[in-house]
Amino acid sequence: MPLKFRLGKDVKGGLSYQDYIYLKRIVQAFRLHRFDQREFARKGEDYLFNFVNKNVGPVDEKRRKFLQGILVGVSAALVAGIIPGLRVLVPPVEAISGFPKTLIVDSSGNPIKASTLPVNSPIIMLFSYPLKDEINFLLNLGDKDGKPVEIPATTVIVPQTGDKYQFPGGVGPNKSIVAYSAICQHLGCEPPYIHFYPPKYVNTAQISAPEPDALTAEAVLAAQKENLPGIIHCDCHGSTYDPYHGAAVLTGPTVRPLPAVILEWDSSTDYLYATGYVGVGVYPTGSNGVPSKDPSSDLEESQFGVSVGNKSSISESNPFS
Amino acid sequence: MFERVKNWFKERINMDDLPFFRTPDYMYHVGDWLGALVAGAFFYTVISGLILLLYYNPEAGYEATQTIINKVPYGSVVLYSHLYGAYAMIILAYIHMFRNYFVGAYKKPRELVWILGVLMLAITLGTSFLGYSLIGDVLATSAVDVGAGILSSMGLGFLVPIFFGNYSAGDYARVLGLHIIFVALIGLLFIVHFFLADVQYGMMPSRKVKDKVPAVYPKAQWTKFNPWWPRNFIYMMSLVFLTWGFILIVPNLLVYLNGLPQIANPFLNPKPAPPPNSPAAASVTTYPPWFFLFLYKIADFPATLTENIVIGVFIPLIYLLIVPFIDRTDELHPLKRKLFTWIGVVMIVFLIQTSLWGDLAPGVPVTWSQVFEAYLPPAIISAVGIWLIPPPSKANYKALVNPLTMLGFVTITIMFVGSVFEIMVSPSLSSVVLVGLFASAFVTLGKLLSPYITRTESGSVEKASISGNESKLIIKKNIAEILMIVLMIIAIVIAANMWTIPTTGYFSNLFGVDLGILFVIIGEEFSLYHYIVYKKPVEPEE
Numbered sequence A: 001m002p003l004k005f006r007l008g009k010d011v012k013g014g015l016s017y018q019d020y021i022y023l024k025r026i027v028q029a030f031r032l033h034r035f036d037q038r039e040f041a042r043k044g045e046d047y048l049f050n051f052v053n054k055n056v057g058p059v060d061e062k063r064r065k066f067l068q069g070i071l072v073g074v075s076a077a078l079v080a081g082i083i084p085g086l087r088v089l090v091p092p093v094e095a096i097s098g099f100p101k102t103l104i105v106d107s108s109g110n111p112i113k114a115s116t117l118p119v120n121s122p123i124i125m126l127f128s129y130p131l132k133d134e135i136n137f138l139l140n141l142g143d144k145d146g147k148p149v150e151i152p153a154t155t156v157i158v159p160q161t162g163d164k165y166q167f168p169g170g171v172g173p174n175k176s177i178v179a180y181s182a183i184c185q186h187l188g189c190e191p192p193y194i195h196f197y198p199p200k201y202v203n204t205a206q207i208s209a210p211e212p213d214a215l216t217a218e219a220v221l222a223a224q225k226e227n228l229p230g231i232i233h234c235d236c237h238g239s240t241y242d243p244y245h246g247a248a249v250l251t252g253p254t255v256r257p258l259p260a261v262i263l264e265w266d267s268s269t270d271y272l273y274a275t276g277y278v279g280v281g282v283y284p285t286g287s288n289g290v291p292s293k294d295p296s297s298d299l300e301e302s303q304f305g306v307s308v309g310n311k312s313s314i315s316e317s318n319p320f321s
Numbered sequence B: 001m002f003e004r005v006k007n008w009f010k011e012r013i014n015m016d017d018l019p020f021f022r023t024p025d026y027m028y029h030v031g032d033w034l035g036a037l038v039a040g041a042f043f044y045t046v047i048s049g050l051i052l053l054l055y056y057n058p059e060a061g062y063e064a065t066q067t068i069i070n071k072v073p074y075g076s077v078v079l080y081s082h083l084y085g086a087y088a089m090i091i092l093a094y095i096h097m098f099r100n101y102f103v104g105a106y107k108k109p110r111e112l113v114w115i116l117g118v119l120m121l122a123i124t125l126g127t128s129f130l131g132y133s134l135i136g137d138v139l140a141t142s143a144v145d146v147g148a149g150i151l152s153s154m155g156l157g158f159l160v161p162i163f164f165g166n167y168s169a170g171d172y173a174r175v176l177g178l179h180i181i182f183v184a185l186i187g188l189l190f191i192v193h194f195f196l197a198d199v200q201y202g203m204m205p206s207r208k209v210k211d212k213v214p215a216v217y218p219k220a221q222w223t224k225f226n227p228w229w230p231r232n233f234i235y236m237m238s239l240v241f242l243t244w245g246f247i248l249i250v251p252n253l254l255v256y257l258n259g260l261p262q263i264a265n266p267f268l269n270p271k272p273a274p275p276p277n278s279p280a281a282a283s284v285t286t287y288p289p290w291f292f293l294f295l296y297k298i299a300d301f302p303a304t305l306t307e308n309i310v311i312g313v314f315i316p317l318i319y320l321l322i323v324p325f326i327d328r329t330d331e332l333h334p335l336k337r338k339l340f341t342w343i344g345v346v347m348i349v350f351l352i353q354t355s356l357w358g359d360l361a362p363g364v365p366v367t368w369s370q371v372f373e374a375y376l377p378p379a380i381i382s383a384v385g386i387w388l389i390p391p392p393s394k395a396n397y398k399a400l401v402n403p404l405t406m407l408g409f410v411t412i413t414i415m416f417v418g419s420v421f422e423i424m425v426s427p428s429l430s431s432v433v434l435v436g437l438f439a440s441a442f443v444t445l446g447k448l449l450s451p452y453i454t455r456t457e458s459g460s461v462e463k464a465s466i467s468g469n470e471s472k473l474i475i476k477k478n479i480a481e482i483l484m485i486v487l488m489i490i491a492i493v494i495a496a497n498m499w500t501i502p503t504t505g506y507f508s509n510l511f512g513v514d515l516g517i518l519f520v521i522i523g524e525e526f527s528l529y530h531y532i533v534y535k536k537p538v539e540p541e542e
């Protein structure tokens, strides 16, 4: 609704409504608050400006700037408030800072009893530790006649680097129970391609067996030479490990032993617990064949999976047909 | 500095020259901007949905939902507000649709805009249903069962795998895909809908200007109105931010209201129910999401399911799609189109009534006599009422209830209940301070918010003298200015507080409440700025 002036025949538009209101208020102020003309003559524009400011309120343009400043301020507050909320974009990463103490249970949730664990079982018994994707063999080792064998603590050598580490030995009533990583250190083959061969399968007949039960002649030879009743063998490229001596390397192509799970046997309940890991790191740091002095430091940086928590259940499968 | 940045943008974007509808002074009230509210809710829901998409796993829907709620930083804030963004969009779309129905906005030349709008509402409901199914709780799975059952009983069984894929096997990939595809479809239709409404035909003039079809301002006339920048922009920002604020505040406060009665659950509970295979699921009365409660009840009617669905869904839907071609008079006043006004009233009443019925007695079969008992009286009463009111010559229909005020009142009430509850649950000093802050901020807001965004004043004072109005307006503008400063201080305090809220757990939802308050504050700041800078004592309907 712009104000219009009529000058003769011309209609001159132009005064906006805002200006009109403002003008009107100034005129009102002139009447109400004695406008001192002498003062105006002396001080000029300044006096007029102050007078208007005082009696009419700030000039609209100025006021508008001020209000815009408030809008900018609140917008800044909004942005400042949203910033901590941007954490919604950071995914929660599941990492564990140390090895949990994990009870090993069977598939229906009952704790495994160490004294009932079958000796030299051809069945692959796997449990996850310390992360859900990290699978490990659980073995109760015996001699050729199926009698449990005490597994002594040994020093294991890493052929890749010549480093050494201490394998703590077996646990259980006969100290015959051990657990090793079930991920081949050569190129990462998993069961059923890598598994334990009990004594009755460690012979030349197995050389012609189909995958994943085949043994290489080299592996059979090495086992016989070392007089080993059973071996862990990976069918992918033929790596062989010695489960009776900390899963040390028996034949290549692997240049690293299988890492071992540190087990704990509670003699009062007969339960088995996993409490840690020894050997070369399977986690990003130290994976170059250098045994980790503090394997839990690897864990902190691992983003491979979720902790198994305080229970890990065994899954079983039979590789032999 | 600020000026230079502003000018830089002004030059690049040339917002003065946008071809959007230029708005006359009198149209700055929410009734004419309902579409902006729907769009605001739509955009909020899209943005929050994209964040959820980063975390959702359709192969483990329920677990993924739980992870988002419990583990993702502020995941529950995003998830619950996503849900309520969809709720708000549905409610606002209904309000937008019925408002335009009653003012006759579907008439020539806006038939196509109307049809697109009705289709968008239908797709929105479908999208929301699919989104609701993604939670994978016992309610979602049973809702999908009912939905699939309805489809197959109507001989449309072949659609079940198309819509739900391998849902019953726990694979929600298809539902997730369709959920997103439908949203994209809404977005596309929205562009056409918006351009037709805002660029092609412009908004509908007041009936004082044009009370006959075609109700359009000629383009030459509307180019004299307020340009899109800055007044429209500022007004729109205030509405969008207020909408976002409520979308964030309501669900994140409701989280703290535990143990709602069962009948309130379909409407108010933002948390998922237990998973379908858990023992806890057995004790849950299943009900569909509230926006499909009406459908759930209709399925209980005595006719065959197919007939029920045809009566309850297809006939109303088809009616809404073809109403521009049935109602061919050039009258716009609702009381000069009594039949159609009555149908509209009956539709609203039946929709609410059936939804409530479905909530109170879900899945309980009803007889024909019960159906008539329930539906005849409101239909008759509204018919008698509408036919008795004489059509006024120059109508003043501004008394129509303002939806935003209503929403505001509801929210404020919930705020109070919520904050009292909060004190009872954890009477720590910080909670008292926080609650005091919320309460005072919102009491102030509640008092001051309504008169500024509603149109009640300009409507009622129109006849008063100009100079009287003007001096009153100046006082009000001064109050508004002080309020702007106060709100800014509150905003800064809240923003600082937000840095201290834990990312997960019980208190994390306070972040959503705070963020919502900030949005309400900035929306209110825009509203006050608009009021101070642009409001004229008399805004005649030109």
Ligand code: FES
Binding pocket: A184, A185, A186, A187, A188, A189, A194, A234, A235, A236, A237, A238, A239, A253, A254
């Ligand atoms: S992966 Fe086991 S031998 Fe190659």
